[in-house]
Amino acid sequence: MTGESEVRDGYTRLDNGFWADARICRLRDEMPRAALIYVMALSWCSCNLTDGDIDTDQLTYTLGASEQEIETLIDLGLFQQTITGVRINEYQSNGNHTRKELADRTARNTASKRRSRARQESDDKYSADFETFWKAYPRHVDKRPAWKAWKNAIQDTGADTIINSARAYARQVEIEGTEPKYVKYAATWLNAAGWENEYDIRPTLTLRTNPTMMSRNESNRMANLNRAWQYMSDEERQRAMGGTG
Known part of the structure; x- marks a missing residue:
């Protein structure tokens, strides 16, 4: 799934006070369809990442808004007329993000995932x-x-x-x-x-084919070696064994 598809799978936001807004209450009583058109326009802009802009053709043919409904929404200050259509005045204040904000967030998430994968690869090496x-x-x-x-x-x-x-x-x-x-x-x-x-x-010594035939000198040598071994440091023992220390 691409970054843009993930954004489109999101949702549109409305301020919690939307239901109590005097303009919306007036539309509810006088022109309910215009209130619905307003909500649909919010959703369309969020889905298409237009930052609150929607042209007249989309309003008319996609959302089914009449000329009177559009003019009413403009008169109430919910829409602002533009060269190509209208802009939803409170699009961002309702909590909806701009295209740039969403792109930046997607980039941060992608970078975070990349760092996570890099850490995992490092851990595996x-x-x-x-x-x-x-x-x-x-x-x-x-x-x-x-x-x-x-x-x-x-x-x-x-x-x-x-x-x-x-x-x-x-x-x-x-x-x-x-x-x-x-x-x-x-x-x-x-x-x-x-x-x-x-x-x-402690290293073992092979002194004779028959260990029971050990000479006195060999016996003394073994005893001295064992005593010396007890007092050697680890480094000295490794050197005695031929290690690098």
Whole structure:
């Protein structure tokens, strides 16, 4: 539907005091058809966006007004004679909008809808931070629900915090050899604030084919590594694991 069609589907306005107007009351008693012609003229002008102007042919042949009825409406000040016909004197004061006002309103509505669509398209486009998170997370299933959960999560928590925790979770999954089907969906992890959990990401060492045959030096080395790990910062742990920090 075009903007003009939407305007034509609107309605004509009359002041609430129309019924008590002395001129209308006089027409009611002396020339009821003229009162009807006045209302019909209001409606016609509103429908055709003429700002209250109507030519004589439309009055006569479309609305069926007689010459006497037109002259009476002019004499009462309801119509004003123009070169081509008449103008309804109180067209705008009755609350009817001009063509320009309606066009401006339609333009504003169109612009508002365009901005709304642009916001929606922006919301649907994955952000760079989310893509980084998605790459780091250990299970790539149901990306769209994860994107929705991500947008909620970053309202209260920094993206870096969530991404680093996702990396830690992925590392734990790798160390423990967790089967993929037991790894949480990203949306589930995000909705449960999974970044608040602590993950055991201490590296495992393969020292001998038979772990029961560990030498004293190797045993001491493992113990020292475990003690050092407890006091490392997250950044130091990531460097020890070969990460970027």
